Amino acid sequence: MKLFSKPKSDEEKLIDGCIAGKRDMQRLLYDLYSKKMMAVCLRYAPTTFEAEDIMQDAFVKVFNNLQTFKRDCPVEFWIRRIMINTALKHLRSKQLLTVSHESEEVANLSADDVNLSGYSLDELLSMIQSLAPRYRMVFNLYAIEGYNHKEIGEMLGISEGTSKSQYSRARVILQNMLLRQEENIKEHVISN
Template identity: 50%
Template sequence: MQKLLYERFAAAMKGVCLRYCKTSFEAEDIMHDAFLKVFKNIDKFKGDCPLEGWVRRITINTALSHLRSRLHKTEASETDELIEIAEPETTFSAFAAEELMELVRSLPPKYQAVFNLQAIEGYSYKEISEMLDVPEVTCRSHYMRARNMLREMVEKSNRIYHEKIS
């Protein structure tokens, strides 16, 4: 049963892990940890949600746990304020999904996690705040900063592209 479960969900869960780390190797490591938790707790699955959703939640929580431990090792505690920034229109649609995910992976880990949880996974700021154990205002600030950083990276890429073809 474990083999079937792994074969069914491994590729999708590796994709989830890649959104929270920098390398494929790190993503595989997190994914394997997540599957160990899935196998250990499979008897607790009640069937009240899709199995893939349950596995995804465990995978996300494992990735966040890994991210938290990495952040605590490398960053001093900081206080973030919510900064209101007018959001000019930027077209991300010109980028291929893989190119955009590569840019997301290049974000600082704290911004990357909040961006992934909010924009891709669809969690609310309140839920993200609870998952990451940070104030909700910090989540909002990190999300806005991540969007701004991504916007700047896209605009820079567009400028470089247009300079090359000119």
């Protein structure tokens, strides 16, 4: 007999409701996380349409597997992981995640840091989406999701060195895009 039981958190109640098949709770979970998860999917998918497909597939997996969720971390992290894995699987199935095994020389490339404060999230997202899929995946997994190169290598089936070189190359490409955009803005201001 429990004399004192810890009251359930709102997240626990939400998860329990979803597991019990309560549609209102499932809708609430979707509404709480769909915008954030769409942003995750957009970083990986080449188009908005594909990002929407990935997100829908991933939410189906979330609801089908919610009973296996171990409550030792926030549910948002668990959902994000499913989104990422679903995106990677989708890109593999479309053969958009063909990873080249570049030499590690590229890892030594460097570029000066660029000030990102003048750019909107949409502009930055557009630049990231314009990267080749192999660079976009590694950049997203490392710079945004926080995986290390060893984990990325295991996820993508590449070496740790290849992950490092592709991340470095993605950074250089993005920084060059930002520098070109800054030059275009300066030229436009000077010509007016």
